[in-house]
Amino acid sequence: MGYERLYRQLGMDVERHNRLMRVLSEIYCEFFLSQKDRPEGMRYFDWLVSEIHGRRIEELLQMKNSGKLLVGTFCIFIPEEIVIASGGVCYGLCAGTDFSIPDAERDLPRNICPLVKSAYGFKIQRTCPYTQICDLIYGETTCEAKKKTWELLGRLHPTFVMHIPHMKNSGGENLWFSEIKRFLAHIESIIGNRIEVDSLKRGIEVVNAKRKAMKRLYHLRSCDPVPISGRDALLVNQIGFYDDPVRYTEQVNRLCDELEERVKKGRGISDAPRILVVGTPQAPPNWKLHYVVETCGGVVVGEEACIGHRYFKDEVGMNSAGSVDDLISALVERYSRIDCACFTPNNQRVEKVLAMCEEQRADGVIYYTLSFCHTYNIESKKVVDTLRSAGIPVLRIESDYSLEDMEQIKVRVEAFLETIS
Amino acid sequence: MKLFCGIDAGSSYTKVVFVDEGENVVKRFIFPTDFHTFERVKKLIKAKPLSFTVATGYGRHHLGKIFNCPVVSEIKAHAIGVRKIFPEVKTIIDVGGQDSKIIKLDETGGVCEFVMNDKCAAGTGRFIEVVASKMGVSLWEFDRLAENHTKEVVLSSMCVVFAESELVSLMAKGESKENIAYAVLSSISSRICSMASSIGVEDVVFLTGGGARIATFREVLSKGLGRNVRTHKFSQFTGALGAALYARVSFKTAVV
Numbered sequence: 215m216g217y218e219r220l221y222r223q224l225g226m227d228v229e230r231h232n233r234l235m236r237v238l239s240e241i242y243c244e245f246f247l248s249q250k251d252r253p254e255g256m257r258y259f260d261w262l263v264s265e266i267h268g269r270r271i272e273e274l275l276q277m278k279n280s281g282k283l284l285v286g287t288f289c290i291f292i293p294e295e296i297v298i299a300s301g302g303v304c305y306g307l308c309a310g311t312d313f314s315i316p317d318a319e320r321d322l323p324r325n326i327c328p329l330v331k332s333a334y335g336f337k338i339q340r341t342c343p344y345t346q347i348c349d350l351i352y353g354e355t356t357c358e359a360k361k362k363t364w365e366l367l368g369r370l371h372p373t374f375v376m377h378i379p380h381m382k383n384s385g386g387e388n389l390w391f392s393e394i395k396r397f398l399a400h401i402e403s404i405i406g407n408r409i410e411v412d413s414l415k416r417g418i419e420v421v422n423a424k425r426k427a428m429k430r431l432y433h434l435r436s437c438d439p440v441p442i443s444g445r446d447a448l449l450v451n452q453i454g455f456y457d458d459p460v461r462y463t464e465q466v467n468r469l470c471d472e473l474e475e476r477v478k479k480g481r482g483i484s485d486a487p488r489i490l491v492v493g494t495p496q497a498p499p500n501w502k503l504h505y506v507v508e509t510c511g512g513v514v515v516g517e518e519a520c521i522g523h524r525y526f527k528d529e530v531g532m533n534s535a536g537s538v539d540d541l542i543s544a545l546v547e548r549y550s551r552i553d554c555a556c557f558t559p560n561n562q563r564v565e566k567v568l569a570m571c572e573e574q575r576a577d578g579v580i581y582y583t584l585s586f587c588h589t590y591n592i593e594s595k596k597v598v599d600t601l602r603s604a605g606i607p608v609l610r611i612e613s614d615y616s617l618e619d620m621e622q623i624k625v626r627v628e629a630f631l632e633t634i635s
Numbered sequence: 636m637k638l639f640c641g642i643d644a645g646s647s648y649t650k651v652v653f654v655d656e657g658e659n660v661v662k663r664f665i666f667p668t669d670f671h672t673f674e675r676v677k678k679l680i681k682a683k684p685l686s687f688t689v690a691t692g693y694g695r696h697h698l699g700k701i702f703n704c705p706v707v708s709e710i711k712a713h714a715i716g717v718r719k720i721f722p723e724v725k726t727i728i729d730v731g732g733q734d735s736k737i738i739k740l741d742e743t744g745g746v747c748e749f750v751m752n753d754k755c756a757a758g759t760g761r762f763i764e765v766v767a768s769k770m771g772v773s774l775w776e777f778d779r780l781a782e783n784h785t786k787e788v789v790l791s792s793m794c795v796v797f798a799e800s801e802l803v804s805l806m807a808k809g810e811s812k813e814n815i816a817y818a819v820l821s822s823i824s825s826r827i828c829s830m831a832s833s834i835g836v837e838d839v840v841f842l843t844g845g846g847a848r849i850a851t852f853r854e855v856l857s858k859g860l861g862r863n864v865r866t867h868k869f870s871q872f873t874g875a876l877g878a879a880l881y882a883r884v885s886f887k888t889a890v891v
Contacts, residue, residue, distance in 0.1 A: 619754070621693070622751070622753050622754065625708055625709070625710070625751070625753070626749075626751060628708040629708035629709075629710035629711060629746065629749060632707070632708055632710075632711045632746070633711075633745065633746045633747065
């Protein structure tokens with residue numbers, strides 16, 4: 215291991231953390247390393263996963279020691295562009311394992327979203343170096359579970375909340391503008407410096423480039439045969455929330471170059487029903503659904519959630535922006551295109567899902583929700599009805615992070631794949 | 636004579652069906668799923684001149700590895716099996732010992748939608764087993780008791796564990812075994828009807844699984860759905876039959 219001193223420095227529970235990493239490495243071997251004919255470009259991402267609580271944390275500590283700001287975030291509304299413009303680092307804290315959930319249930323009720331409990335539990339357990347090392351946590355007022363949990367998290371770690379409107383009308387947009395401006399001012403007050411137009415433009419360029427690379431990967435998955443498994447693509451997407459954005463962008467583009475070669479040679483996965491996964495996100499290490507679908511003979515060709523398409527589909531347009539306020543308006547324009555189910559009425563999402571099915575040449579859709587995710591669960595009615603009317607087969611799966619229901623999910627997925635193949 | 640074997644390895648019972656090349660049922664077996672199951676299945680298979688075997692049910696992958704045979708989901712297997720017995724079927728309701736499912740078929744007999752309950756004992760045969768055991772009666776006797784109910788008592792508990800306590804207090808208040816048995820069947824029926832409303836029920840509706848063996852349950856369910864729910868004396872074997880027929884079809888296509 216060799217990082218124990220680093221962990222103790224961060225005030226972590228080292229023994230517990232080691233236990234978690236042992237379990238995760240077994241799962242990783244079974245879920246990922248057992249695959250045949252993986253692209254060479256996945257080596258970088260395998261390496262990053264192996265060092266995700268090691269080398270990457272060392273990098274972050276070095277940055278922190280040189281005065282850079284580390285911001286831990288949830289959801290995809292916190293403008294990464296501004297944090298990067300400040301010279302700092304922004305990464306995601308949404309969590310996908312039930313390892314930390316029993317501890318979270320000391321403070322949180324049982325019947326809420328496992329993603330929130332998992333993340334909160336990591337703080338209680340002190341087993342996540344990303345949570346420990348960040349200077350501050352920024353959450354948003356997206357869903358109820360998150361909104362109220364920030365109040366409790368704030369008692370354990372400096373936590374701030376951005377008010378995201380729930381309706382996209384002019385009132386909502388004005389609020390959004392003032393919230394991003396407030397966020398910018400807050401970051402400036404911490405670093406003790408103004409963030410000028412040029413820095414902000416650079417920050418936007420970095421994040422735009424990252425999203426563009428991820429979009430490129432997504433488009434390559436529309437090919438038949440698919441040049442990369444859904445599991446590997448999901449992993450690449452997830453790593454985008456932790457890795458250095460410039461290095462990550464380069465690696466994703468390099469992977470895409472290789473995948474383009476594969477496509478030319480017709481190399482990849484064919485003869486497998488193509489599945490689009492829509493719904494709630496899969497924060498790492500939540501790989502369960504993709505693993506089941508792909509070991510039952512299907513292939514996942516896209517993820518609609520914010521761990522995928524929703525994160526990278528839109529870039530910030532900077533064309534006529536001359537001032538910081540202009541750039542903030544550009545950020546509002548981009549961020550308000552996010553079609554998370556926390557917005558109402560959110561009708562554009564349904565049309566977009568239909569378009570994604572066509573783009574990715576999906577044979578079927580799995581509408582996946584985490585247990586107790588009210589927004590996505592309720593919105594499933596609209597989406598599933600529309601998909602069915604359009605003649606697109608849909609399977610609904612609601613699950614949490616435990617591995618207990620693998621068999622139940624398998625039966626449903628097998629039966630679904632039988633009907634669409 | 637070539638025979639084709641379908642094994643439905645359920646969590647409560649294992650069913651084995653042999654069909655011939657003409658898709659006629661030659662033999663059927665049923666025994667509880669326990670530690671001796673695989674040995675018994677092995678013996679059965681060895682005794683017959685087999686061409687092809689297909690496994691389905693909860694234990695299908697395990698069987699598939701042991702007998703090196705293909706597997707099919709119990710959803711598809713039931714669809715194929717029921718359609719053989721009842722070609723007009725559109726909705727299959729399977730109430731098993733530990734799970735229940737509703738399968739909708741399209742015009743060609745293919746599965747178009749399904750919904751399952753395999754996380755909760757409410758709405759499954761488990762509830763009947765628990766109460767029958769508490770009353771000290773067999774399933775057949777339980778059916779007779781329910782048939783002779785005089786009043787429709789409604790259980791308020793959604794959970795089998797809590798419903799058990801509710802029944803004990805009903806018995807203490809002097810409620811008859813007949814009415815309690817009927818209340819249990821009503822409770823399971825409302826769970827099923829609730830599941831059914833999420834995908835919509837279309838005639839002809841066919842009941843399979845252990846639940847089909849309880850005549851009064853079929854009546855209660857018919858009432859709840861507002862439709863005449865059909866079944867067959869060998870409905871417990873529809874999964875294994877479907878797997879055997881799938882074996883037959885796979886063999887045909889493989890040979891051609």
